[in-house]
Structure formats: structure tokens, C-alpha cells
Amino acid sequence: xxxxxxxxxxAATIVLACTATALRAQDPAQGVRLTLEYRAGARPGVLxxxxxxxxxxxxxxxxxxxxxxxxxxxxxxxAGADAASLAPVAGRPLxxxxxxxxxxxxxxxxxSTPAGLQVTVYDVGRQSVLxxxxxxxxxAPLSRDxxxxxxxxxxxxxxxxxxxxxxxxxxxxxVRGTALFVVDSDGAMExxxxxxxPPLSPAWHPSGTAxxxxxxxxxxxxxxxxxxxxxxxxxxxxxxxxxQTPVFSPDGRxxxxxxxxxxxxxxxxxxxxxxxxxxxxxxxxxxxxxxPSFSPDGRRMVFTSSRAGQPEVYIMDADGTNTELLTSxxxxxxxxxxxxxxxxxxxxxxxQAQIAGRFQIKTIAIRDRGTRVLTSEGQxxxxxxxxxxxxxxFTSTRSGARQLWIVDVESGRMRQLTRSPGARAPAWSRR
Numbered sequence: 347x348x349x350x351x352x353x354x355x356x357a358a359t360i361v362l363a364c365t366a367t368a369l370r371a372q373d374p375a376q377g378v379r380l381t382l383e384y385r386a387g388a389r390p391g392v393l394x395x396x397x398x399x400x401x402x403x404x405x406x407x408x409x410x411x412x413x414x415x416x417x418x419x420x421x422x423x424x425a426g427a428d429a430a431s432l433a434p435v436a437g438r439p440l441x442x443x444x445x446x447x448x449x450x451x452x453x454x455x456x457x458s459t460p461a462g463l464q465v466t467v468y469d470v471g472r473q474s475v476l477x478x479x480x481x482x483x484x485x486a487p488l489s490r491d492x493x494x495x496x497x498x499x500x501x502x503x504x505x506x507x508x509x510x511x512x513x514x515x516x517x518x519x520x521v522r523g524t525a526l527f528v529v530d531s532d533g534a535m536e537x538x539x540x541x542x543x544p545p546l547s548p549a550w551h552p553s554g555t556a557x558x559x560x561x562x563x564x565x566x567x568x569x570x571x572x573x574x575x576x577x578x579x580x581x582x583x584x585x586x587x588x589x590q591t592p593v594f595s596p597d598g599r600x601x602x603x604x605x606x607x608x609x610x611x612x613x614x615x616x617x618x619x620x621x622x623x624x625x626x627x628x629x630x631x632x633x634x635x636x637x638p639s640f641s642p643d644g645r646r647m648v649f650t651s652s653r654a655g656q657p658e659v660y661i662m663d664a665d666g667t668n669t670e671l672l673t674s675x676x677x678x679x680x681x682x683x684x685x686x687x688x689x690x691x692x693x694x695x696x697x698q699a700q701i702a703g704r705f706q707i708k709t710i711a712i713r714d715r716g717t718r719v720l721t722s723e724g725q726x727x728x729x730x731x732x733x734x735x736x737x738x739x740f741t742s743t744r745s746g747a748r749q750l751w752i753v754d755v756e757s758g759r760m761r762q763l764t765r766s767p768g769a770r771a772p773a774w775s776r777r
Contacts, residue, residue: 381509382451382469382476389420390451392507396430399458401487405496409454411532412500412514415761417736417754419507422450442473452476452507456499458483463499467506477506490535497530501777513732513777518739518763519548519557520750520772526559526571529750531732533763539571542578549593550775551619557773558592558601558619568592568603570619581621588612591637594619595664596644602627604636612636614649614666627666639688639695640664648672648695650684657684659697659710673697673710683708685728690776691735694755696720698727698740707740709755720753730774739763739772 382390392413397405403426414421424432433455434440445453453468459480466478481499484491497514504512516531524544529536543561550557557571558581568582568589581601582589590612592603601619606612612634617624628635633653640647644664651660654671658681662669672695673683682700689696693712698705699719705727707720724744731738732752742751747767753760763769 382471382507389418390507391422391449392419392452392454393422393424393429393432393445393448393450394454395433395456396426397456397458397463402458404488405456405458405463408493408496408532409456409500409503412497412512413504413507415514415532415752416500416504416512416734417757417759418504418510419452420449422448424448440468440470440473442470445470454503463496465499465503467503490537493530493535497532510734511777513734513737516733516777517554517775518730518750518772519550519775520764520769521545521548522766522768522770526557527769528557529764533765536764536766540576540578541571542569543567545569547591547771548773550773551594552596552598552776554775554777558594560590560592560603562588562590566590568601568617570601579621581619582615582617582624593638593640596640596642602638602640602647604634604638606634606636614638627664628662628669629666637685639686641688642690642692648686648688650686656681659683659686659695661695672715673699674715687730689731689735690733693735696729696731696738698729707738707753718755720755720758726751728771730772732774733777737774739774741770741772 394406394410410421413419451470456463456465461480462482464480467476469476483495486492500514501512514531517528519528526539526541526545526548527536528539545559546562548557548559555573559569561567565585566589567580569578570581571578586608588606590604592601594601599619600616602614602616604612605615611632613626613630614628614635615624615626630651630653633651635649635651637650638647647664648659648661650657658671659673660669661672675681680700683697686695686697694709696709699708704725707726707729708717710717724742726740726742729738729740736756737752737754739750739752741748748770750763750769750772751760752763
């Protein structure tokens with residue numbers, strides 16, 4: 347019997363509920379994708395076999411880590427030699443019974459070929475191939491593009507296993523000091539982005555090809571950095587006042603941002619992503635209105651406003667009409683609720699709320715206004731949704747210094763993303 351790590355021993359307790367008869371009644375040719383069957387609330391165990399070919403160890407490590415970070419499956423951890431003994435070879439199929447006892451509902455087999463990475467995923471319960479495909483890889487191993495391609499393979503595998511595509515091939519922009527950075531979703535490949543002035547509030551174009559941000563100080567500007575050209579252009583600039591918290595519309599055509607005039611009032615404005623005349627869309631009457639975030643369909647947005655006397659999160663139509671309070675005043679405390687972000691699936695809005703003198707990350711449901719508190723340690727601010735609507739990145743001092751952390755809103759599992767102190771204002775890219 348192969349030596350099993352503690353992780354595999356735990357995974358072996360998962361009860362697999364394989365309803366093969368019902369699934370065979372579904373015809374894949376009619377558009378029904380078969381995925382692993384498992385008990386609601388459990389994470390099916392997945393074994394990633396050693397990867398053959400150049401950089402095989404790196405590929406296996408990345409696949410395991412990406413699937414683990416997705417929080418939809420549980421990695422069955424076996425040492426390389428033990429896992430290799432379970433790999434299928436000519437004339438010897440997979441040992442389905444042993445894999446089941448080890449807690450593996452799925453098995454991932456991959457090998458480098460001249461055409462790229464050949465990946466086959468097996469369904470242990472049905473004792474069959476779930477899916478198989480060859481993915482191209484760049485000829486520069488361990489480069490940013492190479493890693494980006496492997497992350498994309500992880501996302502496809504997660505889709506085969508669970509029916510939901512992964513988010514490994516995404517990036518997170520953030521500010522540290524007076525510089526702008528982009529980092530992969532696993533915390534690797536941190537890269538500086540050239541800026542013309544100290545930046546704040548980065549926001550991704552829906553295509554992932556550009557970043558909007560604002561420079562700070564009097565006469566600040568809203569800028570857009572184009573990754574293809576490496577250049578930045580000015581979208582909005584004023585001789586006085588402050589431009590801040592830009593965000594792209596879901597179709598990428600417009601940018602909504604806050605402009606604070608010399609009178610100290612801040613209103614939201616909408617301008618074309620290439621610049622031009624801006625149109626005011628809020629009328630706060632002496633209040634601060636900032637930090638906009640669109641609904642996925644672009645028809646509504648949430649934003650922070652102090653019009654009721656303290657910062658709260660409001661919701662309105664995208665043209666500025668039909669404004670209403672989304673959050674509610676917390677009696678007995680200094681109510682301060684701000685920096686909202688609308689989830690990509692449209693169900694939730696994440697925001698920061700002052701609780702017992704510290705900011706914590708909360709969510710509020712659009713349908714019934716039910717709220718959840720997701721954090722409790724340290725100061726936690728600036729939540730930004732991953733494209734799966736399940737993970738949030740935010741700034742936290744829980745480790746003693748400002749760092750970026752990620753939380754799975756379903757399980758509450760936390761992981762630290764950055765390692766150098768001072769990271770803040772994160773923004774998660776779309777797929």
C-alpha cells in the first residue's frame with residue numbers, strides 16, 4: 347500500500363455519492379457535461395499524478411496549488427513515487443478500488459508532448475475518462491506566459507471536475523507606496539507597472555488588457571494603462587480638485603469616477619474610456635459620493651455616500667436615478683460602511699464596515715439585504731471580487747502589516763497573497 351499523507355487520510359473520509367445510473371441517462375451529446383458527483387458541501391478528492399516531461403514537477407505543483415486555492419476540490423497528497431505507482435500504463439488500468447479508498451474521486455494525468463501538455467482527467471466513481479485535451483505551452487518554461495498557460499490549464503481541469511471554471515488565470519492589481527503592481531492569483535510573478543504619478547484605486551478593463559487608476563493630489567488625473575503598448579493615457583484631468591476611484595463599465599466603453607471640487611463635495615461622473623466630456627450622474631447636495639461599482643449587467647451601480655450624515659453604501663440606476671440606501675445605520679456604533687464591490691454573479695455586494703472601532707469585510711445580499719461578516723482579525727478594507735463570485739481579495743493587517751489576503755466566502759478559508767508589507771487597494775481581474 348502506498349504511504350498516504352495526513353491530507354490524503356482526511357480526504358479518504360469523504361463519502362462519495364456516485365449516482366451513475368441517473369447520470370448515464372443524461373446524453374453528453376445533448377450538451378450535458380458530466381462532472382464528478384459528490385455530497386453537497388463536501389469537496390471531492392483529486393489526485394494529480396506526477397507529470398512527465400520537462401518541468402514536470404513545476405507543472406504538478408502548480409496544478410495542485412491552483413486546484414487547492416479554488417476551494418472546490420480537496421487535493422489527495424501523495425509523494426511522487428507513491429503517486430507514480432498508481433499511474434496507468436499499457437496493459438494496466440487505474441486501480442479504481444485503491445483510488446476510491448484513498449479518497450480520490452478524480453485523477454489528473456498530464457505529460458509534456460511536442461504539441462504541448464496532454465491532460466487526461468479520470469472519474470473514479472464511473473471508472474472512465476472524464477475529459478482529455480492537449481494544451482499548447484510557450485517554449486519558455488517558467489516564464490510569465492508559460493505560467494499563465496499552466497494556470498489556464500488548471501482552470502479547464504477545475505471546470506471538467508466541478509462544472510465551474512477556475513480562476514487561477516487571473517491577476518490582481520494593487521498599490522504599494524507610490525507604485526502600482528500586478529500579481530498572479532497565486533501570489534507569484536509580482537510585476538511593477540510604470541506610472542506617471544503616485545497611483546490609487548486601480549480598476550481592470552473587462553478584457554484584462556488595461557488598468558484604470560487615479561493619481562492623487564490637487565489636479566489629479568484618471569489614467570488608463572494599456573498593457574499591449576505599455577503606455578498610459580489621461581482620461582480625465584482638472585486644474586483643481588481631485589479625481590479618484592475610477593471603474594470601467596461592464597462593456598468597457600465608459601469609466602465612472604468621483605470628482606471632488608474645491609468646495610469639498612464629491613460627485614460621480616461618467617466619461618468615455620478614451621476620454622471626452624464627462625457627465626455628472628449624482629447629486630449629493632454637499633456630500634461625498636465615490637467608490638462606484640457596476641452590477642454585472644451594467645444597469646445599476648453601488649457607491650459610497652455621506653448624504654445621510656455618515657458613509658453608507660447606496661444603490662442606484664446607472665444614470666443616477668432611483669437612488670436608495672443599501673446598507674443600514676448601525677445603532678450604538680459610529681456607522682461607517684464604504685468601498686463596495688458588486689459580485690460578478692450579481693447576488694452580493696462586498697464592503698468594509700466599522701465594527702468595534704475596526705474595519706471588517708461584510709457582504710450584503712441584493713435580494714433580501716441579509717448581511718455576513720467575513721473577517722474579525724486586524725483591520726480589513728477594500729474588498730474586490732474574483733470572477734467566480736466566491737473569492738474576495740482585501741487589505742488586512744492580521745499579519746502585523748498591510749498585506750493582501752484572499753477569503754473563500756463559502757468556507758471562510760483565508761490565505762495570504764502578498765509578502766512585502768504595504769499592499770493596499772487591490773482589484774481582481776476578470777477571466
